[in-house]
Amino acid sequence: MSNRQTKMLKTLMIAAGLLGAGLASAQTAAVSQDVQRNVNQEQRIENGLKSGSLSTREAASLEKQTARVDHMEAHALANGSVSPREQASIQRAENNVSRDIAHDTHNGITGNPASASSQRMQADVQRNINQEQRIKKGVANGSLTNREAGSLERGQAHVDRREARAGANGHVGAGEQRGIQRVENRDSRAIYHDKHNARVRG
Template identity: 30%
Template sequence: MKKILKSIVLLVAFTIVMPQVYAQVSLGINISARIAPPALPVYTQPVCPGDGYIWTPGYWAYADPDGYYWVPGVWVRPPHVGVLWTPAYWGYVGGVYGFHAGYWGPHVGFYGGVNYGFGYGGVGFGGGVWAGNVFRYNTAVANVNTTVVHNTYINKTVINNNTTINNNRTSFNGPGGVNASPNEQERSAMNENHMQPTSNQMDHQQTASRDHNQFASVNHGAPATTAMNRVNGRSFNQQGRIANGISSGKLNAGETKNLENREANLNKEVRTDRADNGGHLTGQERNQVNNQQNKLSNSIDADKHNANNANYGNNEVGQRKANQQQRIAQGIRNGQMNDRQAARTENREQNINRNVNTDRRANDGRLTAQQHRQINHQQNRASRQISHQRHG
C-alpha cells in the first residue's frame, strides 16, 4: 500500500510542477528511475475473450525500492465506446527515466515509438477500429476467435510494423533507446480529453506489483506471467515458452510437434465448448481447460530440461536446419504461425532430420552430393511453406 501511495503522490507532484513538459499525457509522470527498464519480454497474445475487449500491451512498471516489475498484457473493456488505448512508456531525459502512464482517448497518442507488437508498432494502433458502437478487430495482428467474434476484418499492411517485441525489444524512448518524437497526429491527440486507466486496469497492475515473480530482480527480464486473457483471468505464455525453447535448441522438432499438437487440440476443444454455450465456458469446462494447460505447461518444462536437445552440427546442413527452426520460432512468437501450422511444419522438419540421420549412418557419417541436393530440395520446400504460413 505504501508503494501505491507513493506513486499517487509522485503522480500529483509531477502533474502540478511540470504541466507544460508532460502535457501529452494528462496523468503526467507518476514515477521515475535512475536505471533503464529491461527489454520487453517475448510473448504471444491470448485469444480475445469476446466482443468489446481491447488489447493493452504489457509494460515494465516500477516500485521503489524493489525495482521494475512486469505488468502482463491483457484484454480489457474500455470505459465506454469510441475510445482507444495509448500504452504507457518510459522516456529518458536528463539522466532520469520517467514513466508516462497510459490513458484512454478518442485517438492513440504518442507512446514513445516503442514497438509493443499486436497492432502497437510504435505509432498508432492497427489492431482494430470502432465502427459506431461496435469494435472491429483486425485479425492480421489480433488473436480473435472468429467463430465467436464476427466483427473482424483483415489489414495486412500493419504487419510490417508488427514484427513485435522479439526483433526490437527496446522498452524506452530517448538516448540509448527508441529515437522517436510525436508526429502531427499524435500531437493532436495530446490535446484531446483523456481518461485514466479503468479500475480493472489499476487492480491488474497492483496484482502484478504483489507478485515477486514479476520483478526483474527475480526473473532477470523473463517474468512468470507475460500476458493474460482478461484481468484476473488465466495467464498465457505457453506459445512464448515454446518459441524460446525452439530458439535455444532445448526443444527439438519432435518435441515441438507434440506440444503444438496438444495446444491445437486444446484450443479446438475450447472453441467447441464455447460454440455449444453461446461463447462462454461453464465452470466445469474452465477447470478442465486449466488442468490441461497445467499439464501442457509441465510437459514444456520437462521437454526443455531433458537431454533431447536439438543438435544441428557444425556444417551446411546443420546450419540450414538451425535457420529453419529460428524462422519457425519467430513465426510462433509473432502469432504468424498458429499451433496447427507449427505442428505440421515441425513434422516436416522431423522427417527431414530422420532422412539426414539415416543417410549419414549409411555413409560413415557423411552425405553424398546427391543426398545433399535432395536435402536442400526438401528444405527449400519447407522454407516456402514456412514463408506462406507466416505471411499468408
C-alpha cells in the same frame, strides 16, 4: 437489469477478456520458448561439427532425437495449444537432447570439420537453425498461429529424420544432401506461406 448488475456484468466481461489474453500470452511464451530451445540445440550441434568435437554419425544421432522433440511439439500444437502436461514432456525430451549433446561433444570421439561429409551436415544443420528462427519470429510477431507453428515443426521433424538417416553410417553423400535440401526447400516455402496467409494469432 439494474445499474449495479450492469456494472458487475461489465466487470466480469473485462476480467474474462483479461484472463483469456493472459492465457493466450502464456501459450505464446511457451511455444516461443520451445522453438528457441530448438534453435539453441541445433546451434550446439552445428558448433560441435565445426569444432570437430562431434562426428557426422554423432550429429546424425542427435538429429534423430531432435526430430522426436519436433514431433512432440507438432502433436501438442495440433489443437492450437500446449497443455501443462505436454509442456512438461517436451521439456524432459529437450533436457535429454541437451545432456546427449554435452556428452557427445566431450566423449573424445572427434570428427573432421573439413571433410565433405561434415560440410554437408554442417550446411543442413545451419538450415535447421535458420528455419527454426523463422518459425520463432512468426510466433513472436503473431504472423504464425500456434497450430501453424505445430505444422511447421512437423516439417522440421521430417527434415531431422532425413538428416539422421543420411548420417547414420558416418557419411552424408551428395545425393543424400540433395534429398534433404528438397525437403528443406519445401519447408521453407511452407514457412513463408504460413507467415503471409493473412492468418494471425488471435
